[in-house]
Amino acid sequence: MNTLLRHRIEVRGIVQGVGFRPFVYQTAARFGLSGWVLNDSDGVVIEVEGEKTHLDTFASVLREExxxxxxxAEVHIEEVAVKGGAGFDILQSQRHRHRATEISPDTFVCTDCLTELFDPADRRYRYPxxxxxxxxxxxxxVTDVPYDRGYTTMAGFAMCPACQREYDDPSSRRFHAQPNACPDCGPQVLLRDASGQVVDTTDPVSEAVSLLSQGCILAVKGVGGYHLAVDPCHEQALRRLRRRKGRDEKPFALMVADVSTAQRLAVLDEESRRLLESTERPIVLLPxxxxxxxxxxxxxxxxxxxxxxxxTPLHYLLFQDFFSALVMTSANFSEEPIVFRDEDAQGTLRSLADYTLEHNRPIHIRTDDSIARIxxxxxxxxxxxxxxxxxxxRLIRQTEPVLAVGxxxxxxxxxxxxxQAYLSQHIxxxxxxxxxxxFLQTxxxxxxxxxxxxxxVAHDLHPDYQSTAxxxxxxxxxxxxVQHHHAHMASCLAENCFDGEAIGVVFDGAGYGEDGQVWGGEFLLGDCRDFRRAGHLAYLPMPGGDAATREPLRMGLSALFYAFGRELPSHPLVESLPQSEVEFYLQMMERRLNTPLTSSCGRLFDAVAALAGLRYRxxxxxxxxxxxxxxxxxxxGEEAYPFVFEKVGxxxxxxxxxxxxxxxxxSWQGVDTSRISLRFHNGLARLILDACRSLRDQYGLKAVALTGGVFQxxxxxxxxxxxxxxxxxxxLLHSLVPPNDGGISLGQAVVAARRTEAGRAGC
Structure with a gap:
C-alpha cells in the first residue's frame, strides 16, 4: 500500500498572467493528485496530495516544463498534514501586505491565436x-497584484457566457486568461479624424489601411502607447511626419509583415533572425x-x-490586405514621452496624425518598444x-532593497x-x-x-540632474x-555576475567627474563597491558647454586648438566658418569662458566627425x-591612427x-572618410588593448568590462x-542591460547596496 503525502509548494518568479495555475491544474490531473492552487501577492501557492513518486515528478515538471x-525563480516545498479528498481546484487569489511576485512582460500574439484571427469560421475572426x-x-x-482580471484594465469588460465558459474550462487555452475577450464583450476599435470625430465605417481597420495607402499619417493605439504609422515608400508623407514630429533626421523604426519581408529589406543572419522573432519582439538594427x-x-x-x-493582432490586421512594411514610430513630439492615454491623444495627436485608430482598452503604464542589435x-x-x-x-548576492533613480x-x-533587480522601462x-x-508615474x-x-536611494553625483533633485x-x-562611470562599470559587472575587481573601460558622452570636470573616456579599476580612476583621455576644451554636443564643429575646432595651438592649419572646417566666429571660439577656449573641460570619448567622436567633414551640426x-x-x-583593413598615452602621477x-x-x-588631402573612420576606430581599439595591458602589468587584473554608450x-x-x-x-560585455545611460540605474543600485552593507559591517 502506497503512503499518501501532502506538500505545500510556493513558486516564485514570473508565474502570474502566464497560464501557470491552469498548467498546475492540468499537471495535477495528469498524475492523479488532489489539492488546490491559488495566486497570492508573492507568486503561486499549491497544496498537492498523492503518492511520493507522483509528487516528486509533479515538482520536477513545475521546475523544468x-x-x-x-x-x-524558486520552488519551496514543505510537507504538511494529509487532508484527504478528491479533485483539484483553482482557488480565489489572496492578497497580503508583503509582495514578491513578478509580473510578466507584454508578449506577442501566439501562433494559435493568429490562426483563429484569420479563420472565418472562428468567433474571433479579425478581432483585434x-x-x-x-x-x-x-x-x-496590471494595476495591482495578484494578477487577476479585477486588477487589470480589463476589469471594466464583463465576459460574455462563451468567454466565461472558456475561462472556467481547464482544457481551454483561455483557462484563467485574464484579458480574455471577444467581439461581443471585449474592447472595440474605432477610427477618428483629426478633428476627433468618429469616422462612420463598419471596418475601421480596413478603412485605416486605405488611408495609409493614400499617404495619410495614422496614429495607432498599441500595447504600451500610440505609434505613428505611414507608408515607407511615400516620400511626401514621410517629410510631413518629420516636420510634425520635429524629427529632422533620426531614423524611423519599421514594422514588417514577416521575416521574408525583413530579408528583402535588410541582411539577416541566424542570430539577428532569432532576435527578430523572439517573444519580446524588439526593434532590431539590421544592415x-x-x-x-x-x-x-x-x-x-x-x-x-x-x-x-x-x-499585436491589430498589427497583423493592418498588414493583411495591403502593406508588407510600415513606418511605426512612437507617437510623440521629439524629446517627449510616447502618448498612451486617450485623453492626451485627443490633444497631441491632432497635430501629428491625420487619423487615429484607437480602442477602449485602457493602458495603465506607457512602455516604448525595445531596441536591440547583434x-x-x-x-x-x-x-x-x-x-x-x-x-x-538576478544578482550575484542578496541585497537590501534599494531604489536607484538613474x-x-x-x-x-x-x-x-x-x-532580484528590476530595471524599469525606458523613460x-x-x-x-x-x-x-x-518618471514619477513609473x-x-x-x-x-x-x-x-x-x-x-542611489543617485548620480551631478547636482543639476532632475533625478538627483x-x-x-x-x-x-x-x-x-554614485559616480556616473562607476555606475556604468558596476552595471556591466552585475549583469555578468562578476564579483571581483576588474578594469573598466567606460567610454560615453558625459558624466560628472569627482574632480568637477566632464568625464567620459575612462579607465577605471574597481568592483561593485569602490573604484579608482587609473587613466583617461586628455581633457579637451568644450566651447559653449552643452552647445558643443549639438555642434560638433566646436569640438573639431577644439581638437585643432589642442593639436596646433592658436595658429590653426588650413582645413575645410576652419575655412567653412567666418573668421570672426573662429576667433570667438579661440578666445572662449583660451580664456575658459563657458568652456568646461571634458575627457569624453563621445566628444572625441564628434571632433573626428567634424574634422572628417561628416557632420558639423x-x-x-x-x-x-x-x-x-x-x-x-x-x-x-588594419590601418590605424597612433593613439599614445603617458603616465602622469x-x-x-x-x-x-x-x-x-x-x-x-x-581630410585636407582628400582622403576618403571611410579610411579616416577606419583608422580612427582601429586606433581606438588598439588604445584600449595597450592601456589594459599596461594596467594588467601593474595591477594583475585580467577582466575588462567594456561599457558606456560608445560601446553601442x-x-x-x-x-x-x-x-x-x-x-x-x-x-565582459552587456546584453540584457543597455551599455548606455539606460543601464546606469542598475549600477547605482548595486553600488549603493554594497556600500551600505559594508558600512553596516564596519568595513
Missing amino acids: PPPLAAV FINCTNCGPRYTL QRPGHGLSPQVAPHNRYFGLMLPY LGGRGLLLRRSRGFVPRAL AELKNTLCLTRGQ GDLQSPEVFRS YDHFRHILGVDPDI FAQQLQDKMLVG VSYEGQAALELEMALPENP EELIVNPAKVFRAVADD NRYLTEKARALLLEDGFRV
Missing part, C-alpha cells in the same frame, strides 16, 4: 484583441539590403534599418522596454528585492517636463506592483551618491558618432594630438573585444 511565458494564457498584454494592463526600394527619408545617412515584427554574436539591448520589463535580473538622459529606474530624457512626469507604479519602498527631496531616506544625440560608424568601409593620460593632426591632414558601436566593440581576447583578457 513551465508554460512558455513563465520563468520559475484576441489573446490566451500564452500571449498578449500583461505589464501595461540595409541594396535595392530595398524604401524612401531615404526612413533612415537618412544610415546604413541600417530598425525592423520589428508585428506583435554584437559579439549575441543580442545587445540598446533600449530595454516592452517585452523585457518588468522581468528581473541618469538624466535615457533614464530608467531600478528597484532591488532580495537577489527618456528628464529635461522634458512631460518625461519627468512619466516610480509610483513600480513601487506599487513590486511592493517595495526602499530606505536606500528628486532623490534629495525624498523624506527619511539614506542617500548614496546634429539634430539628435549621438548623430555624429553614428555617422562616423556608418562611414566605415565594408571590408575594413598614478594615471595614464591619453594624448590625442597625433590623431587630430593625422585626421586633419588626411558594433565595430569598435567587436574589434576591441577580439584584441583583448587574443591577448588573454576576460572581456
Whole structure:
C-alpha cells in the first residue's frame, strides 16, 4: 500500500498572467493528485496530495516544463498534514501586505491565436484583441497584484457566457486568461479624424489601411502607447511626419509583415533572425539590403534599418490586405514621452496624425518598444522596454532593497528585492517636463506592483540632474551618491555576475567627474563597491558647454586648438566658418569662458566627425558618432591612427594630438572618410588593448568590462573585444542591460547596496 503525502509548494518568479495555475491544474490531473492552487501577492501557492513518486515528478515538471511565458525563480516545498479528498481546484487569489511576485512582460500574439484571427469560421475572426494564457498584454494592463482580471484594465469588460465558459474550462487555452475577450464583450476599435470625430465605417481597420495607402499619417493605439504609422515608400508623407514630429533626421523604426519581408529589406543572419522573432519582439538594427526600394527619408545617412515584427493582432490586421512594411514610430513630439492615454491623444495627436485608430482598452503604464542589435554574436539591448520589463535580473548576492533613480538622459529606474533587480522601462530624457512626469508615474507604479519602498536611494553625483533633485527631496531616506562611470562599470559587472575587481573601460558622452570636470573616456579599476580612476583621455576644451554636443564643429575646432595651438592649419572646417566666429571660439577656449573641460570619448567622436567633414551640426544625440560608424568601409583593413598615452602621477593620460593632426591632414588631402573612420576606430581599439595591458602589468587584473554608450558601436566593440581576447583578457560585455545611460540605474543600485552593507559591517 502506497503512503499518501501532502506538500505545500510556493513558486516564485514570473508565474502570474502566464497560464501557470491552469498548467498546475492540468499537471495535477495528469498524475492523479488532489489539492488546490491559488495566486497570492508573492507568486503561486499549491497544496498537492498523492503518492511520493507522483509528487516528486509533479515538482520536477513545475521546475523544468513551465508554460512558455513563465520563468520559475524558486520552488519551496514543505510537507504538511494529509487532508484527504478528491479533485483539484483553482482557488480565489489572496492578497497580503508583503509582495514578491513578478509580473510578466507584454508578449506577442501566439501562433494559435493568429490562426483563429484569420479563420472565418472562428468567433474571433479579425478581432483585434484576441489573446490566451500564452500571449498578449500583461505589464501595461496590471494595476495591482495578484494578477487577476479585477486588477487589470480589463476589469471594466464583463465576459460574455462563451468567454466565461472558456475561462472556467481547464482544457481551454483561455483557462484563467485574464484579458480574455471577444467581439461581443471585449474592447472595440474605432477610427477618428483629426478633428476627433468618429469616422462612420463598419471596418475601421480596413478603412485605416486605405488611408495609409493614400499617404495619410495614422496614429495607432498599441500595447504600451500610440505609434505613428505611414507608408515607407511615400516620400511626401514621410517629410510631413518629420516636420510634425520635429524629427529632422533620426531614423524611423519599421514594422514588417514577416521575416521574408525583413530579408528583402535588410541582411539577416541566424542570430539577428532569432532576435527578430523572439517573444519580446524588439526593434532590431539590421544592415540595409541594396535595392530595398524604401524612401531615404526612413533612415537618412544610415546604413541600417530598425525592423520589428508585428506583435499585436491589430498589427497583423493592418498588414493583411495591403502593406508588407510600415513606418511605426512612437507617437510623440521629439524629446517627449510616447502618448498612451486617450485623453492626451485627443490633444497631441491632432497635430501629428491625420487619423487615429484607437480602442477602449485602457493602458495603465506607457512602455516604448525595445531596441536591440547583434554584437559579439549575441543580442545587445540598446533600449530595454516592452517585452523585457518588468522581468528581473538576478544578482550575484542578496541585497537590501534599494531604489536607484538613474541618469538624466535615457533614464530608467531600478528597484532591488532580495537577489532580484528590476530595471524599469525606458523613460527618456528628464529635461522634458512631460518625461519627468512619466518618471514619477513609473516610480509610483513600480513601487506599487513590486511592493517595495526602499530606505536606500542611489543617485548620480551631478547636482543639476532632475533625478538627483528628486532623490534629495525624498523624506527619511539614506542617500548614496554614485559616480556616473562607476555606475556604468558596476552595471556591466552585475549583469555578468562578476564579483571581483576588474578594469573598466567606460567610454560615453558625459558624466560628472569627482574632480568637477566632464568625464567620459575612462579607465577605471574597481568592483561593485569602490573604484579608482587609473587613466583617461586628455581633457579637451568644450566651447559653449552643452552647445558643443549639438555642434560638433566646436569640438573639431577644439581638437585643432589642442593639436596646433592658436595658429590653426588650413582645413575645410576652419575655412567653412567666418573668421570672426573662429576667433570667438579661440578666445572662449583660451580664456575658459563657458568652456568646461571634458575627457569624453563621445566628444572625441564628434571632433573626428567634424574634422572628417561628416557632420558639423546634429539634430539628435549621438548623430555624429553614428555617422562616423556608418562611414566605415565594408571590408575594413588594419590601418590605424597612433593613439599614445603617458603616465602622469598614478594615471595614464591619453594624448590625442597625433590623431587630430593625422585626421586633419588626411581630410585636407582628400582622403576618403571611410579610411579616416577606419583608422580612427582601429586606433581606438588598439588604445584600449595597450592601456589594459599596461594596467594588467601593474595591477594583475585580467577582466575588462567594456561599457558606456560608445560601446553601442558594433565595430569598435567587436574589434576591441577580439584584441583583448587574443591577448588573454576576460572581456565582459552587456546584453540584457543597455551599455548606455539606460543601464546606469542598475549600477547605482548595486553600488549603493554594497556600500551600505559594508558600512553596516564596519568595513
